[in-house]
Structure formats: C-alpha cells, structure tokens
Amino acid sequence: MPGFVRLKKEDGSALPWRARRCDTFLCRLQGLMFRRRLRPDEALLFVEARESRTATAIHMFFVFCPIAVVWLRTDGVIVDKVRARPFRPLYTPAAPARYYLEAAPALLEWVEVGERLQIESD
Secondary structure: OEEEEEEOOOOEEEEEEEEEEEEEHHHHOOOOOOOOOOOOOOEEEEEEEEEEEOOOOOOOOOOOOOOOEEEOOOOOOEEEEEOOOOOOEEOOOOOOEEEEEOOOOHHHHOOOOOOEEEEOOO
C-alpha cells in the first residue's frame, strides 16, 4: 500500500492536500496519465534518488486536465512551479529538484518559489 504524506509550511500550517508518495518505478511511470480530472484534495509526491533537472522533468501526454506542478530540492525549498497543460511535451524545473508535487491547479496559490515545505508521513 502506498504511503501518504502531508506538506507543511515553515510556520506549521499544512497544505490542504494529502499526497500519495510516488517513489516506485510503476507509480512514477503511471503518474496522472489517463486521468480526466483530479479531486480537489488529490496529489502525488514524486520522489527521485537525487536532485536533477532531467530526472524530475515531466510530460503531459495522456493527462487530460491541467495540473499544478511544484518542484522541491532535497531540503524542501521550492525551486519552481508551473500550471501544466494537457498534452504538452515537456516541463523541466528551473533548478535541480529531488521531489515534485502534482495536484489541482489551486496548489499554485498556496506556495511560492523559495519557500520551504516540510514533508511529513501521514
């Protein structure tokens, strides 16, 4: 069974998403492909072995709804964020990241580049 995490800001406030930790090959391969929509509270936190721009790049092929993507370094600092549109070939973070969070577009209103998030097991 996959694990779930909560993301908290430095002031202790939690983001309103319970994210499924996606750290296996199959989970990362599937991602949000073939999804027609996301529930407002649904999110995936992808985990890579190390910080990288290429390993954390995403595509939107077969993703049928816009999503928010937020990239974080190992220490939880947000290095980039974007509203990703369906069927776009490539989104790459501006700086190396180890984690990336995919959720409903409203996520972009909750976070800022440079802000630090803590990842806590749920």
